[in-house]
Amino acid sequence: MHTYKDIILGDFKQLRPSSNCTLHLPEDYEALQKSKWYAAYNVHFLMEFDDGIKWLIRVRQNQGHRLPSQITEPVIQSEVATLQVLRDYGIPVPEAYLPGYMRLKGERNETTLDYFFLSFMEGTPMDIPRSGHLGEITLPDDQLQHFIEEYAKTEIQLRNLRLPFKKIGCIYPAEHDGMLVGPIVSRGSFMNPTPPYFMGPFDTLKDMYLAKIDSALRYISLNALQGQNPVDAYLWHLELRELVSHSKVLCEVPEQLFIKHDDKKGDEMMVNSEGKVIGVIDWEWAYVTTESDAFSTPWLFNRTLTYVREGSNSLTHPEELLVQQYETMGYSDLADCVRDGRLYLRLDRIGYYDSAYKKSGFREVFGDDVPSDLTPPEHDVDWRVFSMKRYQKDEGLKDVMNRFGWTLERAEEEAERMH
Structure with missing residues (x-):
């Protein structure tokens, strides 16, 4: 045997x-x-x-x-x-x-x-220390600049690829020869509960994000996602759905697509004894997407209290250095991807509702595309009332509120008690 x-x-x-x-x-x-x-x-x-x-x-x-x-x-x-x-x-x-x-x-x-x-692959995973789970990168100035330079070089290599693919999705071997783009394999709730499990490929990021949101809404309605308040999670995803639906940026059909490494924590970069990147590993979940999405800065650069609790979308110090590095190296397009990248980082939270994140930060990244009457109150208890009224015709919301024992009257009473 x-x-x-x-x-x-x-x-x-x-x-x-x-x-x-x-x-x-x-x-x-x-x-x-x-x-x-x-x-x-x-x-x-x-x-x-x-x-x-x-x-x-x-x-x-x-x-x-x-x-x-x-x-x-x-x-x-x-x-x-x-x-x-x-x-x-x-x-x-x-x-x-x-x-x-x-x-x-x-x-x-x-x-x-x-x-x-x-x-x-020889080498050692790059170590990027932080001041805490929600804290700044704590590398000394010279080491931080070295990290920025090495990170920029790896991104530029990917940016310079000219891929033949025309749709947003993951790469697969074709049946006979070559490669093709197909459904997106992903973590979290971005999959169906029955075959075919994965969705895509997509023509635009708008199509992809709406599919992600709809998938999250299905799981929330079954109380199958982590979190303490499925009604708030459902309302928040309905708001995201409205924002994505109105976005002009996300509905653009891209002319050129790029490979995005979707698990950047720093340790995917293998370095030699001099700290030079000699290879990149862990390409599970990588997918083909737009330049703006592919080269937006990941959670690695933005894991701060101000980003989460205050809804700040300002560039962090490492991001400012990265912008300067791209500009110095002649890649102003990649610098723009960093400047405008908060939109994609915020949308990475689809399927992961957490009331600790200030909601205004998610609206802000949509700029002028936010509907003029989407102006909810700041506090969550008031936001809940506003959102229940705004999306009251949504059949899924009606079912979720009924299933978990919520009514508009209850939400209004809780808001009054909190004030």
């Missing part, structure tokens, strides 16, 4: 038939958790060949239960296809191959693992 080790090594042997391989396994699960090979969504196992070449097996964590193959296989196919496209364009990323059961017709997965093969 073949073990999983035999099956997986035999699978990879088809890719490197001339070399013998040693698979390094930890002593136990506790040792794996403490190792550098363990991450939130994936674990990795090192394969070392007799010619000195190293590869990794990247295995999706099951989080207590194994997901359907209609979810796990597109996620893996998209990450591998994205890495292959990036390598073809000369971007320093790992080499990647699908497992045999996805690569070869007639093969089936003889394990209960969801995995693929990834070349080992």
